[in-house]
Amino acid sequence: MKALAIGWDRTVLELKMYFREKEAVFFSFAFPIIMLAMFAMIFDDSFGTGDAADAGVNAARFFLPGMVAAGVMLTSFQSMALSVAVERDDGTLKRLRSTPMPPVSYFLGKVGLVASTSLAQFVLLIAVARFAFGVQLPTDAGRWVSFAWVFLLGVASGTVLGIAYSSLATSSRSVGAIVIAPALILQFISGVYFAFTDLPDWLKQVASLFPLKWIAQGMRSVFFPDSWQTQEMAGTWEHGRTAIVLAGWAVAGLLVCARTFRWTKRGTT
Amino acid sequence: MATPIHVAGLQKAYGSRAAVDGIDLDIQRGEVFALLGPNGAGKTTTVEILEGFRRRDAGEVRVLGDDPQTAGLRWRDRLGIVLQSSTGLDLITPREALASTAKVYSRARDVDEVLAAVGLTDKAGDRIGKLSGGQRRRVDVALGIVGSPELLFLDEPTTGFDPQARRDFWELIESLAHGGTTILLTTHYLDEAEHLADRVGVIAAGRMLALDTPANLGGRASSGATVTWEDDAGTRHTERTSTPTKLVAQLAARHDGEVPGLTVTRPSLEDTYLSLIAPHLDDSAEDITLEEVTT
Numbered sequence: 001m002k003a004l005a006i007g008w009d010r011t012v013l014e015l016k017m018y019f020r021e022k023e024a025v026f027f028s029f030a031f032p033i034i035m036l037a038m039f040a041m042i043f044d045d046s047f048g049t050g051d052a053a054d055a056g057v058n059a060a061r062f063f064l065p066g067m068v069a070a071g072v073m074l075t076s077f078q079s080m081a082l083s084v085a086v087e088r089d090d091g092t093l094k095r096l097r098s099t100p101m102p103p104v105s106y107f108l109g110k111v112g113l114v115a116s117t118s119l120a121q122f123v124l125l126i127a128v129a130r131f132a133f134g135v136q137l138p139t140d141a142g143r144w145v146s147f148a149w150v151f152l153l154g155v156a157s158g159t160v161l162g163i164a165y166s167s168l169a170t171s172s173r174s175v176g177a178i179v180i181a182p183a184l185i186l187q188f189i190s191g192v193y194f195a196f197t198d199l200p201d202w203l204k205q206v207a208s209l210f211p212l213k214w215i216a217q218g219m220r221s222v223f224f225p226d227s228w229q230t231q232e233m234a235g236t237w238e239h240g241r242t243a244i245v246l247a248g249w250a251v252a253g254l255l256v257c258a259r260t261f262r263w264t265k266r267g268t269t
Numbered sequence: 270m271a272t273p274i275h276v277a278g279l280q281k282a283y284g285s286r287a288a289v290d291g292i293d294l295d296i297q298r299g300e301v302f303a304l305l306g307p308n309g310a311g312k313t314t315t316v317e318i319l320e321g322f323r324r325r326d327a328g329e330v331r332v333l334g335d336d337p338q339t340a341g342l343r344w345r346d347r348l349g350i351v352l353q354s355s356t357g358l359d360l361i362t363p364r365e366a367l368a369s370t371a372k373v374y375s376r377a378r379d380v381d382e383v384l385a386a387v388g389l390t391d392k393a394g395d396r397i398g399k400l401s402g403g404q405r406r407r408v409d410v411a412l413g414i415v416g417s418p419e420l421l422f423l424d425e426p427t428t429g430f431d432p433q434a435r436r437d438f439w440e441l442i443e444s445l446a447h448g449g450t451t452i453l454l455t456t457h458y459l460d461e462a463e464h465l466a467d468r469v470g471v472i473a474a475g476r477m478l479a480l481d482t483p484a485n486l487g488g489r490a491s492s493g494a495t496v497t498w499e500d501d502a503g504t505r506h507t508e509r510t511s512t513p514t515k516l517v518a519q520l521a522a523r524h525d526g527e528v529p530g531l532t533v534t535r536p537s538l539e540d541t542y543l544s545l546i547a548p549h550l551d552d553s554a555e556d557i558t559l560e561e562v563t564t
Contacts, residue, residue, distance in 0.1 A: 006373055013361065013369050020360040020396075092357030098350040099416070100342040101373040126540065264322060 003102040010109025032071040039063040055225045058251045061134030065219035066192040072154040080162025081179040085169035097263040130157040150218030152156030153246035191216045211249045214242045271334035273451040279328035288314040290475035302454045303466035308441030311475040359398030374416030387411045403434040423454045459539040473549035487541040501528040
């Protein structure tokens with residue numbers, strides 16, 4: 001009980017710190033929302049006529065699944081990898097470890113932070129899509145159930161993988177390059193900014209190894225017309241495989257965390 | 270009740286280099302103990318073993334009756350640790366940092382009372398990132414004492430303080446010690462050790478070279494004194510002697526009362542310290558200059 005209460009207290013503190021840090025707010029929280037708005041305005045004309053228009057898909061609806069997926073990765077994986085690496089480097093983790101705080105409370109605080117920021121970000125994303133760009137949101141419960149589990153598995157795997165990945169950064173100076181570069185590349189090859197179908201086959205295979213491609217595909221199954229699933233790699237939304245891949249990454253990430261998580265910098269024990 | 274700190278035959282090596290090479294140490298309840306030594310002497314390694322951050326290779330260690338290597342959160346609840354530097358608090362205020370830390374201790378002190386004790390009441394609502402170096406250090410100390418620790422570790426607590434801030438800090442430590450808190454302090458400031466510590470230990474090359482009260486360290490009280498005076502022509506004379514009182518009596522007789530320019534000095538703690546560590550400086554001299562520059 002005490003660990004839970006402290007975990008809640010840490011969540012509140014983490015949220016305060018998150019929103020007081022302008023860079024984090026811009027690059028992980030607001031970024032997908034800004035990108036959605038920009039893409040929706042820039043590509044508005046291309047979606048005026050043709051198949052997409054006939055199916056009721058405008059530019060904002062076309063980019064929405066990718067931006068939701070990118071948001072999940074930014075608020076979970078990227079913000080965890082960055083913050084944990086910095087906290088390890090600057091001694092925050094060591095200081096926390098020196099107190100009787102139950103270690104699980106620290107992780108509960110991080111989970112609380114990721115859960116609230118990613119959910120708030122999603123709500124803002126669909127609010128912008130719906131009210132600024134008139135995107136038709138799904139009305140049937142089944143699609144929202146799909147959304148719920150893709151979102152949950154995506155956030156969970158992103159969080160544990162981010163914490164696991166933070167151990168690769170040896171100092172807070174190198175963490176930016178180590179985290180942001182791969183995250184950016186993944187966004188480009190996972191169908192976040194471009195239609196996944198436009199990528200060469202081998203790049204699709206590479207992207208399929210990582211969770212982001214499956215989060216984006218899951219989100220397309222939520223926001224795209226059902227008839228569009230024929231354009232996916234397998235010709236279907238592949239819900240089963242999506243669930244297996246994301247859950248697999250979450251479990252693998254958790255195991256790596258348990259084995260590699262350190263409260264102190266490398267070379268100090 | 271068990272001795273707060275009991276160390277016997279402590280050893281720790283990094284690769285082939287022995288960082289701690291057989292240290293014995295007992296610190297009594299309510300005692301303020303200062304650990305002195307050049308950088309790279311094994312001070313930090315020793316303290317971090319006591320704090321449970323490093324594992325030892327050999328020896329016996331008991332801190333508040335428990336082995337730090339295996340002790341759990343209930344043990345940490347009785348400790349206060351002020352690390353050498355802690356950052357990562359820039360975006361919150363001293364009050365927020367203290368309130369959050371207080372929640373994890375079972376016998377937490379009142380946050381306002383702690384803020385007042387470290388002199389941060391006026392800054393309680395400011396972002397820690399906007400505070401001066403000395404004020405941030407006081408936040409660190411506040412975080413270390415908010416859990417009413419039985420034993421407090423202070424790692425170079427006053428580095429970067431101005432003289433007034435150091436005096437204020439000393440008063441704070443004295444009041445904690447009067448309240449019965451056992452304190453283990455590492456410092457580079459000899460005057461700080463002399464002022465605060467009941468006993469000091471000097472570590473170099475992983476060994477305890479001397480361990481005594483500041484007044485008696487290294488035979489300071491009984492070693493030779495230096496007597497200087499002026500003769501009738503105004504020339505200064507200096508004589509080292511183990512019997513200064515006798516010499517002064519002779520001088521007084523010779524000058525018929527008042528001896529011009531008379532001083533009698535014993536070696537300062539700093540003199541004693543420097544002569545103690547001098548034989549051990551050769552191998553680590555380079556490290557010291559480098560570390561002094563970067564810290």
